[in-house]
Amino acid sequence: MASGSNSTTAASEKSCSSGDPSRKYGTQDPKVRANITCIFCGKMCKGGVYRLKQHLVGGFTCVVKCTKCPEHVREEMREFMQKKEMSKVESVMNSKTYADVFDLDEEEEDEEVTGSGKASQAKKPRVKGVMNMFYGTIQSEKQKNINAVCRKELRNKACKEVARWFYDAGLPFNAANYDSFRKAVEAIGQFGPGMKPPTMYELRVPFLQGEVKEVDLLINEHKKEWKVKGCSILSDGWRDSVVQKEIINFVVNSPKGSVFIKSLDVSEVTLNADFLFKLLDAMVEEIGEKNVVQVVTDNAAAYVKAVFVIYTL
Numbered sequence: 573m574a575s576g577s578n579s580t581t582a583a584s585e586k587s588c589s590s591g592d593p594s595r596k597y598g599t600q601d602p603k604v605r606a607n608i609t610c611i612f613c614g615k616m617c618k619g620g621v622y623r624l625k626q627h628l629v630g631g632f633t634c635v636v637k638c639t640k641c642p643e644h645v646r647e648e649m650r651e652f653m654q655k656k657e658m659s660k661v662e663s664v665m666n667s668k669t670y671a672d673v674f675d676l677d678e679e680e681e682d683e684e685v686t687g688s689g690k691a692s693q694a695k696k697p698r699v700k701g702v703m704n705m706f707y708g709t710i711q712s713e714k715q716k717n718i719n720a721v722c723r724k725e726l727r728n729k730a731c732k733e734v735a736r737w738f739y740d741a742g743l744p745f746n747a748a749n750y751d752s753f754r755k756a757v758e759a760i761g762q763f764g765p766g767m768k769p770p771t772m773y774e775l776r777v778p779f780l781q782g783e784v785k786e787v788d789l790l791i792n793e794h795k796k797e798w799k800v801k802g803c804s805i806l807s808d809g810w811r812d813s814v815v816q817k818e819i820i821n822f823v824v825n826s827p828k829g830s831v832f833i834k835s836l837d838v839s840e841v842t843l844n845a846d847f848l849f850k851l852l853d854a855m856v857e858e859i860g861e862k863n864v865v866q867v868v869t870d871n872a873a874a875y876v877k878a879v880f881v882i883y884t885l
C-alpha cells in the first residue's frame with residue numbers, strides 16, 4: 573500500500589509539470605479523447621479530465637461521486653481544482669477585458685493532451701472558466717471574497733453596456749424603472765453567455781403578435797367580470813402641452829381592476845356635448861350597455877351635459 577502511494581506521488585510530480593494531475597487516475601479512450609475511464613471504479617467520464625476531477629472530488633450535479641477514490645487522491649484533486657480556479661480569477665482580475673471569460677468550454681482542459689505540438693499552447697495563462705467558481709460547490713472564504721469583487725466588476729461592465737445602449741438609442745432614462753426591464757435583465761442573465769439578441773423583425777412581428785394575444789386573454793378575463801359584477805367607464809380628457817394635442821383616454825374599471833381601452837386624439841374636433849355624447853355612447857355600446865354601472869368623466873360642462881344625456885336615455 574505504501575509503495576503504491578509513493579508511486580502516485582512520484583507520478584503526480586511528473587505529470588503536474590506536463591499539465592493535469594488527474595490524468596494518471598483515468599485511462600483515455602484513444603478514439604474519443606473526451607472519454608476517460610476512472611481507474612478506481614471503472615466509470616467512464618464523457619467530459620474529459622475536468623469531468624473526471626469532478627467525479628473524483630464529488631459534490632457536482634453533472635457527475636456522480638467516485639465511491640472508490642482514495643481520500644488522499646480526492647484531496648489532491650480538490651486542491652488542484654481550487655488552485656486552478658484561483659489562478660483563473662487572478663488572471664481575469666488582472667486583464668482589462670472579460671471577453672475571454674465568456675466563451676468558456678468546461679472541457680477546454682482536454683486540449684492539454686500531452687504532445688510536443690500542444691505543449692506550448694498549454695502554457696498560456698487561462699482565463700476561461702472563471703464563471704465556474706460561482707456555481708462550484710467547493711468555496712473557501714477567500715474565494716467568496718474574490719467572487720464578490722469579481723461580480724461587482726462584471727456588473728459594472730454590464731451596466732456600462734446597458735447605459736451605452738440607452739444613450740445610443742435615445743431611450744428615456746425612466747425606461748429603467750420599468751418592471752419589464754428588470755425581468756429582461758434577469759432573463760438574459762439566466763440564459764448565460766452568448767445570447768443572440770432579438771432582431772428588429774422578431775420584435776415587431778412574432779413577439780408583438782404574441783404579446784397582443786396575451787393582452788387579449790387578460791382583457792377577456794376582465795370582460796367576464798364586467799358581465800358578472802358590472803363596470804364603470806372612466807374617461808379622462810387632457811392636453812399634451814408638448815405636442816399640443818387634446819387627448820381622451822378611456823378606462824374601464826371593475827372589482828378585478830382597471831383596463832385601458834383606448835386613447836383618442838380629439839385635437840381636430842370641437843369638444844361640445846353632442847360630440848362627447850356620441851363618443852361616450854359608442855363606448856358604452858362597446859363595453860355592453862347592460863354591464864355599465866356608471867360613467868365617470870371630467871366635470872367640464874360639455875362632459876356633464878353629455879353624460880346627463882346618456883343617463884336619461
Ligand SMILES: [Zn+2]
Pocket residue numbers: 610611612613614615627637638639640641
Ligand atoms: Zn471512479
